Amino acid sequence: MQLARFPRLRFAHLPTPLEPLDRLSAALGGPHILVKRDDATGLAFGGNKTRKLEYLCAAALAERADTLITTGGVQSNHVRQTVAAAARFGLACEVLLSRVVPDTGADYEATGNILLDRLLGATVHMLPAEVDRPVAMAERAEVLRQMGRRPYVVPYGGSNAIGALGYVDCAAELERQCDEAGILVDAIVHATGSGGTQAGLSVGFRALNSDIRVIGIDVNGDADHTAEFVRTCAAATAEMLGFDPEPIVSRVRVEPRFAGPGYGIATDGMVEAVRQLAASEGLILDPVYTGKAMAGLIDLVKRGTFSRTDTVVFLHTGGTPALFAYRDCFGTDPSTRAEHPKIS
Ligand SMILES: *Cc1c(COP(=O)(O)O)cnc(C)c1O
Numbered sequence: 001m002q003l004a005r006f007p008r009l010r011f012a013h014l015p016t017p018l019e020p021l022d023r024l025s026a027a028l029g030g031p032h033i034l035v036k037r038d039d040a041t042g043l044a045f046g047g048n049k050t051r052k053l054e055y056l057c058a059a060a061l062a063e064r065a066d067t068l069i070t071t072g073g074v075q076s077n078h079v080r081q082t083v084a085a086a087a088r089f090g091l092a093c094e095v096l097l098s099r100v101v102p103d104t105g106a107d108y109e110a111t112g113n114i115l116l117d118r119l120l121g122a123t124v125h126m127l128p129a130e131v132d133r134p135v136a137m138a139e140r141a142e143v144l145r146q147m148g149r150r151p152y153v154v155p156y157g158g159s160n161a162i163g164a165l166g167y168v169d170c171a172a173e174l175e176r177q178c179d180e181a182g183i184l185v186d187a188i189v190h191a192t193g194s195g196g197t198q199a200g201l202s203v204g205f206r207a208l209n210s211d212i213r214v215i216g217i218d219v220n221g222d223a224d225h226t227a228e229f230v231r232t233c234a235a236a237t238a239e240m241l242g243f244d245p246e247p248i249v250s251r252v253r254v255e256p257r258f259a260g261p262g263y264g265i266a267t268d269g270m271v272e273a274v275r276q277l278a279a280s281e282g283l284i285l286d287p288v289y290t291g292k293a294m295a296g297l298i299d300l301v302k303r304g305t306f307s308r309t310d311t312v313v314f315l316h317t318g319g320t321p322a323l324f325a326y327r328d329c330f331g332t333d334p335s336t337r338a339e340h341p342k343i344s
Contacts, residue, residue, distance in 0.1 A: 002241045003172075006165055007058035011088060012050045013042030015173045018181070021314070023280045028301045030308030034183070035283065036174060039290075039318040044084035044116060047077045047318020048197050051166030052158035053085045059162050060091070065152035067092040069140055071133040073100045073264060075288065075322045078157050078194075080113040083120040093120075094144070094151075096136050098127040101264035105328065112325035157194025159229065161236040167200020168207065168237065174313065175208055183311060185212050189300070190315035191293035192216030192254055193263075195229030197317060202230070203237045206248045216254040217296035219289050220263050223256035230254060258296035264288050266329045269295030274323075274330070286319030287326040293317075 017037040025033045041050035060068060068086045072079040072095070079095045086093035095117060101108070117124060127136055133156055141151040155163070178185055192198045198216040205212050218226045230252050235245035260267035270291035277283045277294060285291045297314055306312055323330075 003165060003169055006055060006162070007062050008054050008165075009058045009061070009089070010054060011043060011085070012054055013040060013046075014051075015177060016040050018174070018177045018313070021277075021281055021283070024277065027276075027280065028298065031186070031301065031306040031310035031312050033297075034311065034313050036188075036313050036315045038170070039284075039316045039320060041318070043081055043088070044120060045080070045318070045321050047081055048167075048315075049078045049081040049158050049318075050085075051170055052163035052196055053081060053154075053166070055162050055165045056154050056158055057085050057089060060152035060154075061089065063150070063152060065091065065150045067094060067144060067149050067151045068154055069094045069096070069137050069144075069151050070154040070158075071096040071098070071127070071137055071156055073098060074104070074108060075101070075113045075264065075325050077113060077286075077289075077319045077322065079122070080116045080120070080321065082154050082158070083117050083122040087120050092123070092149075094123045094125065094140060096125050096127050096133065096140065098129050098131065098133065100129060104325075107327050108325045112321045112323070114325075116321060157196055159194035159196030159199070159233050161233065161240045164196045164200035164203065164233055164237040167197050168204040168241070169200075171201050171204025171208060171210070175210060185313050186310040187213040187215055187306065188313045188315055189215045189217065189293065189297045191219050191289035191317055192226055192230060193219050193289065195226065195233045197315070198230045198252070198254070199233035199237055201315075202234050202248050202252060203241065203243065206238075207241065207243060214251075214253070215300070216252075217258050217293040218254050218256055219259050219292050221259040221261060221265075223254045223259075227252055227254040255296055255300070258292045258299070260292070266326060267292065267295065269299070271329055273298060283316070284320050284323065285316070286322050287329060288322050289319045290316055
């Protein structure tokens with residue numbers, strides 16, 4: 001592929017493991033489900049933004065930037081990984097956070113990702129919810145330039161053509177892993193938000209002439225809008241790499257129905273999926289992305305989307321620090337407060 005001509009820093013722990021979820025597969029009666037552990041990319045609790053940041057940080061350093069600017073919600077995993085990458089390369093990092101999730105409590109404001117952002121050295125600016133984030137980032141960059149600094153703006157979710165290269169590369173990594181293990185994959189399912197992950201995978205599999213289906217599960221509560229993010233980013237990425245965008249863009253599939261009322265708002269399906277995977281596989285999912293994506297995968301299986309003998313990869317995109325900010329969703333179940341069994 002053309003990937004080698006783009007500068008890249010190497011700090012992700014790659015390849016991430018590909019592990020069977022045999023107990024989940026058995027509980028559902030097939031298909032054969034595996035998990036690709038991009039929660040284990042290694043940078044400050046890991047997650048999918050780390051692959052994107054290998055390319056984005058390389059671009060920032062190539063421009064001799066001294067500061068990264070990015071944006072997201074209070075519990076943004078993207079922001080946390082960007083702040084960590086900045087720390088790793090001796091760059092300052094300014095983050096513009098907005099309160100996009102309604103009715104959050106004290107845990108949400110103080111633990112999980114926001115705690116880590118501060119620990120990692122971010123300068124945190126709170127944005128009113130109605131402010132346009134790209135505009136706010138451009139304005140902050142201008143202020144910093146006036147002060148003689150060299151800011152580099154990392155887009156929301158790290159989702160532009162540069163960031164998506166991380167997932168073009170992931171498609172190739174997964175194919176190599178499957179070849180070595182003698183596994184034929186029919187579909188990959190993952191949470192889709194700002195679109196760069198799905199865009200990169202879609203371009204990557206196309207470039208490899210693979211017809212693995214990429215199924216994004218919308219976490220924004222507006223699947224049409226999310227699909228538009230994916231298509232825009234996929235088209236830009238395809239063009240940058242010299243592929244015809246049309247066949248890629250026309251195959252983009254984003255599943256509605258699993259985000260619930262909106263981004264970051266807990267759903268029963270999410271809580272159930274997080275509990276099920278923890279209790280039956282020892283695998284920790286998150287409340288905002290992978291819990292909803294797993295609820296989606298389980299539902300798609302139950303609706304007969306896959307045949308029993310298909311092989312489906314669930315891409316674990318990370319997000320686990322946010323679990324602590326959603327403690328209230330998981331603390332009330334009697335099974336988690338069970339009496340100690342009597343030992344006789
Ligand atoms: C950002 C994020 C996603 C979505 O990835 P996009 O590339 O923004 O679509 C999924 N899962 C987690 C945990 C994330 O932080």
